[in-house]
Amino acid sequence: MIIAIDGPAASGKGTIARRLAAHFGLPHLDTGLLYRAVGAKALADHVNLDDEAALAALAGALDPAALDPEALKAGAVGEAASRVASLPQVRAKLLTLQQDFARQPGGAVLDGRDIGTVIAPEAEVKLFVTASPQARAARRHAELAGRGESVTLDAVLADILKRDQRDSGRANAPLIRAGDAALLDTTDMNIDESWQAALALVAAKRSGRVA
Numbered sequence: 338m339i340i341a342i343d344g345p346a347a348s349g350k351g352t353i354a355r356r357l358a359a360h361f362g363l364p365h366l367d368t369g370l371l372y373r374a375v376g377a378k379a380l381a382d383h384v385n386l387d388d389e390a391a392l393a394a395l396a397g398a399l400d401p402a403a404l405d406p407e408a409l410k411a412g413a414v415g416e417a418a419s420r421v422a423s424l425p426q427v428r429a430k431l432l433t434l435q436q437d438f439a440r441q442p443g444g445a446v447l448d449g450r451d452i453g454t455v456i457a458p459e460a461e462v463k464l465f466v467t468a469s470p471q472a473r474a475a476r477r478h479a480e481l482a483g484r485g486e487s488v489t490l491d492a493v494l495a496d497i498l499k500r501d502q503r504d505s506g507r508a509n510a511p512l513i514r515a516g517d518a519a520l521l522d523t524t525d526m527n528i529d530e531s532w533q534a535a536l537a538l539v540a541a542k543r544s545g546r547v548a
C-alpha cells in the first residue's frame with residue numbers, strides 16, 4: 338500500500354506520516370528533506386539559488402542515506418529548499434529516487450507537496466493535511482524555539498506565507514490537493530486528534546467508504 342500525504346508547511350503531515358508508517362509497518366520518506374538537503378548544500382557551498390544547472394548537479398549528487406534530519410530542519414533551510422524546489426531540473430533529478438521508494442514491494446508512506454499528484458498518483462490512500470497559517474506558524478515557532486532558534490512568531494508566519502505562495506504558484510509540481518485526496522484540516526486539533534482523524538480517513542478509504 339502506498340500512502341501519499343501532502344500539505345503546506347507545518348500542517349502536521351510529517352507527524353501523521355511517521356505515525357502511519359509505524360502503524361502499518363511501512364517505510365517512510367520525508368521528501369521535504371531531499372529539497373532541504375539541496376538547499377542546505379547550496380547555502381554551504383555558496384551556490385546561487387537561481388543557478389538551476391549547478392543546483393541540479395547538487396541534487397544529482399545527493400546521497401539519500403546520508404541525510405541529517407536534525408540539521409536540515411533549521412529555519413533558514415526551509416526557504417532555500419522552497420527556492421530550489423521551484424526549479425524543474427532540480428525536481429527532475431529527485432524524481433526517480435522518490436518513485437522507486439514509493440513503488441518498493443509492500444508499499445511506503447511518503448509526505449511532501451506533490452506525492453499524490455506527481456510522485457505516486459496511483460497511491461491507494463491520499464491525504465491532504467492542512468491548517469490555518471496562524472496555527473501552522475504557532476506550531477513551527479514552538480518547534481524552532483525548542484531547537485533553541487530565536488525567531489519571532491511574525492517572522493515564522495511571514496516565512497510560511499511566502500513559501501506557501503511559492504510552492505502553490507510554481508508551474509512545475511505545485512502544491513495542490515489531488516482530486517482523490519481526503520482533506521484533513523488540523524487547525525483545531527491537537528496531535529493526537531489529528532492522528533485519530535488521519536487513521537479514520539485511511540480506514541474509510543481502504544474500506545471504500547470514501548471516494
Ligand SMILES: Nc1ncnc2c1ncn2[C@@H]1O[C@H](COP(=O)(O)OP(=O)(O)O)[C@@H](O)[C@H]1O
Nearest residue numbers: 346347348349350351352476480526527528531
Ligand atoms: N495537530 C497538531 N497540533 C499541534 N502541533 C502539531 C500538530 N501536528 C504537528 N504538530 C507539531 O507541529 C510541528 C510541525 O509538524 P510536522 O509534522 O513536522 O509538520 P510538516 O511535516 O507538515 O511540516 C511539529 O513540532 C509537530 O510536533
Ligand SMILES: Nc1ccn([C@@H]2O[C@H](COP(=O)(O)OP(=O)(O)O)[C@@H](O)[C@H]2O)c(=O)n1
Nearest residue numbers: 345346347368369372418419422449450451
Ligand atoms: N515533495 C516535496 C517536498 C518538499 N518540497 C519543497 O521543499 C520545501 C521544504 O519542505 P518540507 O516538507 O521540509 O517543509 P515543512 O513543511 O516541514 O516546512 C517546501 O517548501 C517545498 O518547496 C517540494 O517542493 N516537494
